[in-house]
Amino acid sequence: MTAVDGTIFFLPGLGFGAAAAEPIADALGDRFRVVGIDLPGQGQAPDAPDATVGAMVDAALTRIETESDGGPWLLVAHSMGGKVGALLAARVLSGRANVSGLAGAVLLAPSPPTPEPMDDDKRSEMLGWAQHGSLSETDARTFLDQNVASPLGDTREQDALAQVQSTSPLSWRRWLETGSREDVSATVGVLDLPVVVLAGEDDADLGAAAQPQLLSAVYPRARFVPFPGTGHLLPYERPDEVAAEIVRLWNETVLVSPGLSPEWGRLIASDRTPVETRGLLAWRALADHPDYQSTALSLAQLEMLRALADLLVPQTDGRRIDLAARIDADLASGSGDGWRPAGLPDDVSAYRRGLDAIARAWPDSAADREHLIRRILEGEPIGGGGGADTGTGTGAGTDSDQMKRWFEDLRTDLARTWVAHPATMARLGFDGFATSGAVAEPGYVNLGAGVRDPWEPAGLGRLETEDAFAAEESVAADQAVAADRAVAAEESEESA
Amino acid sequence: MKLDGMRTYDHDEIVDVVVVGTGAGGAPLLARLAQRGLRVVALEAGPNLDPDDFTNDEVEAPRINWMSERLSGGETPTAFGPNNSGFGVGGGTLHWGAFTPRPDIRDLSLHTGSGTGPHAAATSDTAADWPIEHADLTRYIVDVERTIGVSGPTPYPWDAERTYLEPPVDRNAPADLMALGCARLGIRATDAPAAILSRDREQPHHGPRRGSQNLGSIHQGERFGTKATTANTYLPAAVAAGAEIRPDSMVHGIERDALGRVTAVVYRRGGEEFRQRSAALVLAGGGIETPRLLLNTGLANSSGMVGRNFLAHGAVQVWGRFDEQIRGYRGYPSALISEDFVRPADASFVGGYLLQSLGVMPLTFATSLVRGAGLWGDELVEALDAWRYSAGIGINGECLPHENNRLVLSDERDEWGVPRAVVTFTQGPNEKAIDDHAVGTMTSILEAAGARETRVLPRTAHTLGTCRMSADPGEGVVDGDGRSHDIPNLWISDNSTFPSSLSANPGLAQMALALRTADRMLA
Structure with missing residues (x-):
């Protein structure tokens, strides 16, 4: 099997x-x-x-x-x-x-x-x-x-x-x-x-x-x-x-998206994981559509976002999450994070404007691209032009400053989207989705460093009982050593 | 929570009090007024949720947060949404961290200075004193602790008088490590007071609440009642005493008579407009919604202080990387406390800070790495891979008011037609000095505990001060009882009234203030 x-x-x-x-x-x-x-x-x-x-x-x-x-x-x-x-x-x-x-x-x-x-x-x-x-x-x-x-x-x-x-x-x-x-x-x-x-x-x-x-x-x-x-x-x-x-x-x-080992899959499937969470993880685990049609962003903006995603949250093992597509879907659904930097327009407009400005300045070489990102992070002009007026009149500073603030939102969205995937959760060692389920002990019992509860995936630590076994074995070994010494002492006495 | 069968009131009936908001400010007051026989109605903008509606999933959990956009400016903009906001019956207590230290007496008089110790005299020109006696506040705090079930250590190292009725909750790995580091440095630290039950209890009018399940997802909402919210404590008591709670009801207008007294509130529910007549009004929508409503209606602002003095606690974190898997998302996230730095001996600043051990959920950590540490690319992914080996310590630090830190209205309107809030916040020199001191302290503790490397994640937390209380009507919006200086039947019961931020987290003090305001209303 x-x-x-x-x-x-x-x-x-x-x-x-x-x-x-x-x-x-x-x-x-x-x-x-x-x-x-x-x-x-x-x-x-x-x-x-x-x-x-x-x-x-x-x-x-x-x-x-x-x-x-x-x-x-x-x-x-x-x-x-x-x-x-x-x-x-x-x-x-x-x-x-x-x-x-x-x-x-x-x-x-x-x-x-x-x-x-x-x-x-x-x-x-x-x-x-x-x-x-x-x-x-x-x-x-x-x-x-x-x-x-x-x-x-x-x-x-x-x-x-x-x-x-x-x-x-x-x-x-x-x-x-x-x-x-x-x-x-x-x-x-x-x-x-x-x-x-x-x-x-x-x-x-x-x-x-x-x-x-x-x-x-x-x-x-x-x-x-x-x-x-x-x-x-x-x-x-x-x-x-x-x-x-x-x-x-x-x-x-299956072969192109991040995989989840059967051990982690069984934990998601178990009653430890609440019903709603299990459903959310099931949706997120699905492979992205290779021909995803963007709705909030244009195709060019989606491609720009994909290129940025590769640099900002790199996925290097060949199995990928289309973070850009997932963010587009979130933008289209109108689900924001409850705030935005003063002076920036609504999320969709800010994304469109920001991606267009970066696209205009997007260089060919990897080194230049990294340099461009650093300039954005430093709040320096990137020369894409058209970053432009904002409309809300709250005085949030220059285009470069606004670009930097939007870029922080973008980086956050990318990171959160990556971490929310169940395969990433497993990679990071997070099994907290398997708490609050319909079981007698819905939370954790063992909280110390290096240890885990019996229901947790084996890679997350050793069982307290293993410590106990180890301790018992060590006691037994000590006793055996002591017994050996005693025997040796008797023998030596006898020989004396 | 269970609302079917509650007493209801007609819109045309002049009820005794309408309370806007059901969180730490509204709920205790609602319960006390109802228990004293007043006819009271609470209007809550968010929905009524059952415990099973809470999810441990960080993406979906913001159903308990205020997600209608707020606009954030300044050099250190405040993050809203999943931070600093509540939505739903229970308000901010649905997502609060339940970390419940008591306010230190010295923190109530930052302006004039008081108390003892080498630096008790360090004072601030801009900070305001609390027009409330510490002993009076403490009397109410004890009442709150008993009602909601606060767990903690007895004796408490910084307060010999104090007794906690419930033993502390379990320590997780970050708490163990902070305890180890503190012990090696001679810093006092102990189990944190927390509104998390350490034993099962039967909550009057609510039902069974379970003892701690060591859940790390309490900020996302918690199903078993181990964490106290107003929805499993004060609000069921209020309903049992005859209060009505109307969810999904967004107040946007206040009507007054010729004398300027409040006669009714206007609210939207399900796309329809309603008007509830009332003899008195209590605003308890928190540090953003209350000033937003007052600025939009133009009321209670003869002092010009509505929206001013916005305060956000310093909440910088330091994370240490260890050899063992820490996995701090297990257990109560802030299980250890130190109050040794409420007035550090070597302080160059006004006020001080509390330390708490930290474990956080993965999306929250990722957000802090991006926004706080500015990480991206391989460095970000490596830091996330190191998360499971990482233990954190964070602070709740004093914040002084500044001329430019304030809330104003945008010309953009929200889905209810109310202008959005624009909050501008820049940490000043005192806040930066506290942060620097705290980063040094926390780094030392983590290194003493064996951390291989450490990382600083800047943050702020909470929304306070925007309708501050004052003895002098020119200096604030309400008096020490919570009553408007301008409108005698208008009261505020939420953390917008905090004259200074306190180094203690605001939830517990707010509930105590709510009970106190209720008593003053009944007097």
Whole structure:
């Protein structure tokens, strides 16, 4: 297990179970641990207590909480599983699950959070198949035929048929009558995480043509990939291509952003960490969008901010947080720090003006850039011009002085944004997020230098009990030495 | 806090007193007036929060801070937002550090000088004396300590008379190291008085409060009631006695009759305008909001002192780097105190300072490294990587008034339509001299404790003095009881009335003053 990069949790579609993950797992090889999940009524899983999508999420999360090692994971979800996955991701990102490490989702012809578009005749036909018990082989075969662009081949078809037939008729009917019609979009909200949506061009209501309209607003970062000559059963029809997209998303997210070790992930996932904090950390841990579109700043200003960020808060290990993008998002949301230097305009205007002035004076060489920053810090003119008038008339001094004061705000914003990332917290040795949770002892017990509480990550100090053991061992060693001496003394006496 | 079921009053009913603000100034007074049978209404600009609404996350925690922008000028501008401001039922006590030393008698008369000792005579031309007897203030402080639950050591090295009813809270690593360094240098230091319970207690009208959980995130708000706030002490008592608390209510106007007496306050709630009639008004919005309201309404300012005499405590820190992991974000952040420097023998300045051990949260530390030490680039990242090995000591130092340190109104308006506050603050020679002395002291202590290297992080804290009390109506805004010199039914109960800053942190003294003003109103 130590050899794998991470975990893929797979949520199957209607009629399928954990086993539907196998073709994708085979295609992925041994780089990932693939955990297929039987949703209620599928495979070996009992039916849910009720017909809601939420009940399926409960079951899936229980399994993910058990199976997760604290490290990064991707959610892969097919069809019905896509709707379950949306609600599940929303719950994870709000902190209401004892899990950490969600890095993104690969959705395969997913059912949307809104009522699934489905033809009435088709719904009636499918309901008819499960009216008197499990699906017959004939009906199961019809179901498969209706959902693939071309035959699957004997082995996979037999496997798929077996799964469809083993689905509990109750869960089948519940999805068609209730789950597929449920509108969970308000609870799901907007999920701005890395997402790829794969769909077949020969699929109907959930096909490639329909997906952007169904999901763009839910997943603003979604990349939509159409598969020609493909129906609805992507896990069986296109396992190699699905696997390739999983690898690509992993490489573009987990591998380029600062990682959190499983030990720290498990601490975030634990009940020690309050629900809200767990959600905040989950959002901050997500990789930044490589094509982030700035809203408060222009693209040129964003690029200038990125260049400054590299110098002011350098991230040298190749795995980076796009501090500039995060500050742009904060600026756009209007969340300030409650004050600003007198004479400066509002935060957004100050950023725009300051970045433009620096851009005009921005030299080419690294040494000159550092020199420019030092001039700003000293309150000296940088020659960018246009630093200009302020409008508030509070007499806060010269342009250079104002530039210096705004630059201090900028430097503070960059530093705070970097430190707020859970990977930075782990790097700095801060586990205070895991206090105030729903546990009997929500705070710290051992406060001394060099020691830690048993629940804290091992790198943060030694256990008091280790001291005790060390002391006991030392006492035992002393006694052993004393005993040896006594024996030696006796021997010497004897020899005397 | 629980507000459902509280008594309510009609807007047209002339209540006895309206109190603006529910922090350390408003809440104790509200409770005492209600308990004596007065019909009282508190208006709080911020929301009412449940303990579960508090978060230990520093990015999100400012929901308990006043985040509507203030404009800050001068050479050493005051940082607001997460510093120096409260928002919500409980006011500034939601985020306060709960560090509760008592004021030193010598600090009450910086102008005339008093007390004993070699430098008791060092006085300031600009500072004002407190028109209050120290013994009188202390009587109220004892009352507050008992009510909110202050933990501390008995005996207390600098005050043989003093008794703390609760034993001190646990020391963390910075406290251990400061104690070690002080012991090696012959400086007296001991467990700090703190409004953090060291044992579980049942708080009347509130319910159970837990004993300390050694949380380092108390400035972000605390869920278990280990830290005293007015929302888990005075305000539940006030509500039980018939007070009404209206959250989300921003007062922006004051109405008066032909004689100039206050008749009503005007406030906004949920985008609507309301007017509450009242026989008396108490402003308790703190050192920024109270003068802002008075300047905006043009009231109570015949002395011209509204907004003047802005004081911010010196709060410079020195951090030492040690071999072991200190991780000072664990435990009560300021668990050790020394009062040996309230009047240092070798002082070249007026007043003095208190020392406290320091642990801080990561974003707070990062902010101090950037703003205080001016770090950037690799040096910043290295200093942050060294944070876990670092222990700090900080001060709360005297601040003298200066002509240019003041609050005025901007021509820019906030979301309620009120002109924003512009606060100008530059540390003067006396403040710089205190800082220098303190940096020397703290550096010595850390080095004596084994620090490999030290770093100075300049800071200031608190917002005081902008409506100061005075015996002479020409010198201040209110009298020693907190009553306006100009308007007989207008009172101020917040730290804007501090005639001088004191070397003690202001929260405890403010609660005591609030009770005292309430008694004067009832007299």
